[in-house]
Amino acid sequence: MGELKVYNSYSREKEVFSPITPGHAGMYVCGPTVSGESHLGHARPYITFDVIYRYLMQLGYKVRYVRNITDAGHFEEEGREAEDKISKKAILEKIEPMELVQKYTNLFHWAMAQFNTLPPTIEPTATGHIVEQIGMIEAIIKAGYGYTVNGSVYFDVKKYAASHDYGKLSGRVLDDLLTAGSRGETTRELEGQEEKRDRADFALWKKAAPEHIMRWKSPWGAGYPGWHIECSAMATKYLGARFDIHGGGMDLLFPHHESEIAQSTICNHIAPVRYWIHNNMITIDGRKMGKSYNNVIKLTELFSGDHPLLAKAYHPMTIRFFILQTHYRSTLDFSNEALQGSEKGLKRLWEGYENLQQLAMGNGQWASDGELDSKVLKLLSEFDEFMNDDFNTAKVLANMFELVPVINSMKDKTIPVSALSKQTFELLQSKFKTYLEDIFALKSVSETDNAKLRGVMQLLIDIRKEAKNKKDFVTSDKIRNQLQQLGILLKDEKDGGISWSVE
Secondary structure: OOOOEEEEOOOOEEEEOOOOOOOEEEEEEOOOEOOOOOEHHHHHHHHHHHHHHHHHHHOOOEEEEEEOEEOOOOEOOOOOOOOOHHHHHHHHHOOOHHHHHHHHHHHHHHHHHHOOOOOOOEOOEOHHHHHHHHHHHHHHHHOOOEEEEOOEEEEOHHHHHHHOOOOOOOOOOHHHHHHHOOOOOOOOOOOOHHHOOOOOOEEEEEEOOOOOOOOEOOOOOOEEEEHHHHHHHHHHHHHOOOEEEEEEEHHHHHHHHHHHHHHHHHHHOOOOEEEEEEEOOEEEOOEEOOHHHOOOOEHHHHHHOOOOOOOOOOOHHHHHHHHHOOOOOOOEEEOHHHHHHHHHHHHHHHHHHHHHHHOOOOOOOOOOOHHHHHHHHHHHHHHHHHHHEOOOHHHHHHHHHHHHHHHHHHHOOOOOHHHOOHHHHHHHHHHHHHHHHHHOOOOOHHHHHHHHHHHHHHHHHHHHHHHHHOOOHHHHHHHHHHHHHOOEEEEEOOOOOEEEEEO
């Protein structure tokens, strides 16, 4: 299948993928902060890395895929007021912080299941690894790169940069960070800034204010971990001091991933990651997604159509297909027009795939059209070439669309199946199945809709049974009659059961 090449954000070059342990691949992807509902911005990274995960397994690698859950407050000091997002939201919703965490973790898992993503091999939580984070912070202090002030601990970026290549991943210049604030975007005072030796220093541990709900004991007093140390600790524990792939959105390049490199390098005496892979951002109608633009679309809203920017509801498979139609390192612009185009495209592609599954090989002469056979074979051989060239799903799908008219013509018998060689025809069927179902993990929208219809029908049947048992015949008849108007017939069986059929 050729060599897999991946674009390494650290070197800014495509490199041949050569894992640390032959036959094995370790991948860490930054998971969600579960202080609220997952939104459209979460769809791209987790679908992107699901395809990467699936493709690595397709190549025969045994993959350990670690994706964390950030449930420890997510302290943010870079360019925003320091806040504990989870505690803040829990107060607003009048529930315990861990109840809120569970609620939004469940919603995240549900949304990922709608997208047909595989669960990661390990899904650690920040709150479940406080001991490891404290141990890492102690090691950083002992090495002379962490310092304590008033019960908080900070990482000394200036000292680290004196002997390490700080800023290489993100392209940030340390002098700019020291003079213009930690994001290089604001000069206003942030909470805790007066405690730091330099503005670029970041928190490893924060002292908890009296009203702070989520707190843990530490050698420096009661507090909670900084955001960056969580991922360093969990990645080290489950993938080792150095592992193959670290993934996430480009918005995490700085400060999160840059800080991870610094912490882990000091603690483990080695740069933590061989290949940094980042997906590009999502825009909506050409604008960056953000609360100030009122264009943050939750995944539940996307699936239901219940948002002012949405013309209709969009199926999870339409979203997944739309994301895969663009290379993961390119900006992706969501619009109703583009999504509806993808909806039609997926329908056309899937119909072609179903036609292909129904075609049977004949027993007569094969490869009666050598030119067509060569064309089909070339398009199929490029599937692997494109995926091996930094996971180019967009080009694979483009080739599939070139093959669909050939498949449809065979179904219509305007081109005989025997126009292809037996080997090419078998390859056509196997490649479509492998890529559409196993790697891209797409499903027929009609199939998933039928599953939903069965669930809705069972609910209505249960309600009707309950109504009949209560002798509420008005409700019972209303359900039967209105379903009949929609073309769905209910039939009462002798054994007391109810069956249904579509006219």
